[in-house]
Amino acid sequence: MKELVKEKVAEVISEVYGDDGVEVLERASFEKPKKKEFGDLATNVAFLLAKVVRQSPGTIAQELVRKLSAFPEFEKVEVAGGGFINFTFSQELFSRILREVVEEKFYICDVGRGKRVLLEYVSANPTGPLHVGHGRGAVVGDVLSRVMKLTGYRVEREFYINDAGRQIYLLGLSIYLRAKELAGKEVEFPEDAYRGDYIVEVARELLKVKPELPELPEDEAVKVAAEFGKELLLKEIQEDLKKLRVEFDSWFSEKSLYERGKVEEVLKLLKEKGLIYEKEGALWLKTTLFGDDKDRVVRRSNGEYTYFASDIAYHWDKIKRGYDRAIDIWGADHHGYIPRVKAAIEALGKSPDWLEVILIQLVKLFKGGQELKMSKRKGDFIPLRWLMEEVGVDAVRFFFLLKRHDTPLDFDIDLALSQKSENPVYYVQYAHARLCSVLDKAREEGFRPSPENLNLLSSPEERELISNCYLLRYELQAVARKREPHRLTYYLIELASSLHRFYNKHRVVNRDERELTEARLYLVEGVRRTLEVGLGILNVSAPRRM
RNA sequence: GGGCCCGUAGCUCAGCUGGAUAGAGCAACGGACUUCUAAUCCGUAGGUCGGAGGUUCGAAUCCUCCCGGGCCCGCCA
Structure with a gap:
């Protein structure tokens, strides 16, 4: 629907202000307003246009609104807040959106334009079992890769095995x-x-x-x-x-870099570029030329290569494989390592922006209000496997995405086990189960979902539900663009909430109103599908019964 | 000392490529089950968005400084 509104706005702007005006559309926002009095979609184009055409935002908005009101897709278009343009969709448009939700893969798009991305995550040393921190990185990487695929990127998922050194x-x-x-x-x-x-x-x-x-x-x-x-x-x-339901396309061995002479090869290349020098018996890379604090050792005076050396070779290999972009997911304690790897990439002739690093903050486990301590050195860290067995994989995956990846996560085991609405996993899964139950019940009574009379779905709760379903499309785009998979859990909680609100206010199956019942069943099927798709992307189960 | 991240309701956090009266969950209080799953919903209360400046039509959001917290600064990985 954003696309549709944008299209209409573009039409009107080019008519009134010419092509100069249309350019600002790229920067304009088309968002669902915070308040429902502001309609179904709002845009700030008039504010942006004001700078280009040197008129007040209010005047511009008035002019646009006058023309936009003519489109049958909008029930109402108005100016508010000194220049916002608020759109209220027609019932016909809502029906169209809902049909798309039920019948099409409305959530996929091509904002990635087929760009090839290498996503590297987990990459835990094979020197011990995975701990919960690895799990968080694994889930973030896994969900991000799924979402990027759905939004038009060509993603390859890789695990780097530190099997040398x-x-x-x-x-x-x-x-x-x-x-x-x-x-x-x-x-x-x-x-x-x-x-x-x-x-x-x-x-x-x-x-x-x-x-x-x-x-x-x-x-x-x-x-x-x-x-x-x-x-x-x-x-x-x-x-x-x-x-944990986390998959990879390839497992890349550090040792293989040595065996194939790749470490020596890349160092030779850097040496030819004059970026390597010897000091006190060791070989150093001039990373300071590319913004690092100090130069870094690549081969120690005892002849051994550093971890950094093989990492350069590894990223050189990634570069040569021709990806448009590489994304590495690391533990936040490695953040100091970013400048030197980016420096190495620049030294190899690639823009440092080619590599993006996503940092995963610490996970702390709480049970009975007490923190369960972990410390890898002493060997008493909390294994991921234990957590999966304790609370189940659905909860682990969902909870790892309940906070942005760069903020520390307190994982409340009691909450994850709770079977009440305080537990967000249950809250969302319950919404899905509830809808399945309604559909089953309706079938028993001889009702079928039908798109015949969708114009009957005109209550605020119904319109809100329809628009929230379709929002999945834009949430996925935001997840992919910002690399923030946690948005998806928040979206699903919000969708479930609007469903429960609808459910408590309106009865779906009603023998006396066949047309309304079947239209509502169609809506129910749309919401159910959206929940199923959303949970599916998280790879969390969508139970039919709870 | 230098660098990175963070500071939003009692608690845990969303919101941050600038946008309308700053949101949610939990906790607290008050309501809603003869009816499709009450594992749910509705309402009340709760805020100097760490502080001070700046940028402008507009700042939680961008910039500078300060305060507070975490992490990192090895010829370890």
């Missing part, structure tokens, strides 16, 4: 030491080793297939343990993600 060595060492311990030997555990109980489990598994491990020379044993642990833990990560 020091943390993998430490993983191997930790498993090896635990295995020795299990074999009854005294061991000393270094400070930076992984201490979680899962390491003992991995060691136990490894001993089953390789009982001689504790007797092997340490170098060899650590290597074996690292390889074994890495694969086992990666498999567990993949299982957790599957359980």
